[in-house]
Amino acid sequence: MNAAGVRKRDAERTRQSILEAAQDVFSRHPYAEASLKEITSLAGANAALVSRYFGSKEKLFEAALTASLDPTPLMPASRVEFGERLVAAFIRPVPGRINPLPMLIFATAEARLQAVALKLLRERIVLPLAEWLGGVGAEVQAARIMVIASGFFTYRSLLPLEAMQGDLDENTRAWLVRAFQSAIDAE
Amino acid sequence: MNAAGVRKRDAERTRQSILEAAQDVFSRHPYAEASLKEITSLAGANAALVSRYFGSKEKLFEAALTASLDPTPLMPASRVEFGERLVAAFIRPVPGRINPLPMLIFATAEARLQAVALKLLRERIVLPLAEWLGGVGAEVQAARIMVIASGFFTYRSLLPLEAMQGDLDENTRAWLVRAFQSAIDAE
DNA sequence: CTCATAAGTAAATTGGAATTTACTTATTGG
DNA sequence: CCAATAAGTAAATTCCAATTTACTTATGAG
Structure with a gap:
């Protein structure tokens, strides 16, 4: 050296x-x-x-996806502010932090990647989130979170619909917060 | 002949x-x-x-996507049953009818397909749906529908999370109905 | 210092699908 | 029946990124 x-x-x-x-x-x-x-x-x-x-x-893709899930992302601070925090994180991502959602969605484009992505999704996102949520049905609630998050990400970034761009209009922002919140409030 | x-x-x-x-x-x-x-x-x-x-x-992909959007799919019968109808259509798809969502999501995997898909998505789904919904903010509401539908489709079919398989548990089904419904109820 | 090995490189090879080409066969109006 | 042309085919070509190969250079233990 x-x-x-x-x-x-x-x-x-x-x-x-x-x-x-x-x-x-x-x-x-x-x-x-x-x-x-x-x-x-x-x-x-x-x-x-x-x-x-x-x-x-x-x-390499598998390693990159794994690395982007370490440490477990998305871990919210409190249950009542859950939706707010999540939406805020989407709208102003922490700079430098790799968001695992794009890779998860892109993994959809090859059968072998799907298998890897599904495994990591469960182990590194759904189960930890379910554990944090606690109670019966927690895993189902975690899956619902993913539904909203991925759908939003898709139309915010991949097929950018105007309605999902920028800071969002106030009503849509409120709707999105409620959508996340209702995913964990309803059993 | x-x-x-x-x-x-x-x-x-x-x-x-x-x-x-x-x-x-x-x-x-x-x-x-x-x-x-x-x-x-x-x-x-x-x-x-x-x-x-x-x-x-x-x-060919573009032509296939276009054909699968003709006639305009998803057109619901009534506003109050909107969520119910949509969820039912997902859980028991009409046999033989091509569902455009997979192609829309797969189009995410190539930049040139994204452009084509976004254009068709707007012209053939979002705007017609907005017109049917009517009122101010209808286009935004239509976009919210897509968020829920695509997210659900992703974890039902592409990265199949157990929670989103089969007939869904009753609570999740109800949650999904409300999610669709709230997309068009809230302005 | 030196040499065995680890690290890095440039260029060749592979592999597989899309696309093009050169050709054969069917159709039909006259 | 007979061109002229449309429709269809098999095989050659192209394309291009991933992967492998054969090689060069740095490192560090002895």
């Missing part, structure tokens, strides 16, 4: 930068359009290293 | 059978996994004819 303690070659660091670039690219582009070339050039690495460190594009 | 009036060759009939096969295959498989070979062999036609009759796979 040189004076600054920075190695020119560092497998772990390279692997990590590919993983981070993958999270970025896979959450901005549909899977088929997210090329390894784009990911590795963003990471400043050689495309052949994907194979060495992750095995394949699919495995 | 022969005695039964059936031509061995009939461009219009061939084009139509490719289009119908495309609707079927594109609504069951993600775009990338729906091969022209599968579509044309289902249609009993040669793969090269896609190019002649539709120009390209993308154009």
Whole structure:
């Protein structure tokens, strides 16, 4: 290593930068359009290293989705403010934090990715959320949350309907808050 | 033509059978996994004819999506039963009728398809539905319907969460009905 | 210092589907 | 019946990203 303690070659660091670039690219582009070339050039690495460190594009996607779910996102502060918090998080995402929803939705576009995504969705989102919610029917409530969140995300970002853009009109914002809230209020 | 009036060759009939096969295959498989070979062999036609009759796979997808939106689907009978009707239609789809939602969601997987899908979504679903709903904010209400419908479809069919399978538990069914209904009740 | 090995690279290969081409066969008006 | 043309086909071509290969360069233990 040189004076600054920075190695020119560092497998772990390279692997990590590919993983981070993958999270970025896979959450901005549909899977088929997210090329390894784009990911590795963003990471400043050689495309052949994907194979060495992750095995394949699919495995890299899986690793990126997993990483974006760690730590478990979406964990709300209180039950009464649940809807408010969720809507606020959608409308002003925390900068730098990777939102796992795009990757989840994009995973819909390949059968093998669907299987991986479903597994992670259950283990890393639905079950933890259900545990936090507690009580009978908590898993069902968590699934309802996903229904609203994904539907909203789809028309906010992927097929951008005007009604779902920007800060939302006041009524729609209120409707969305109630939709999230009703998902956990009703058993 | 022969005695039964059936031509061995009939461009219009061939084009139509490719289009119908495309609707079927594109609504069951993600775009990338729906091969022209599968579509044309289902249609009993040669793969090269896609190019002649539709120009390209993308154009065929566009034609298939358009056809699945004709006549305008989802048109509910009455405003009060709106949610009930919609949920019933999801849980027991009319056999043989092509549901446009899968293609709409799969179109999410390629930037060029997104543009086509968004255009058709507005013209063929959102605006007609808004016109039927009437009043100020009708277009926004129609967009909210899409949010619920797509989210539900995603976790019912693409990333099948147990909570959204089969006939739904009674509470979830009631929740879903209210979710649709509240989309058009609240301004 | 040196050499065994880990890390990284450029270029070749693969693979699979879409698209094009060159061709064959059916249809139909005259 | 006979062109002329429309319809259909098989096989060749193209395209392009993922993956593999054969190689170069850096690292660090002894």
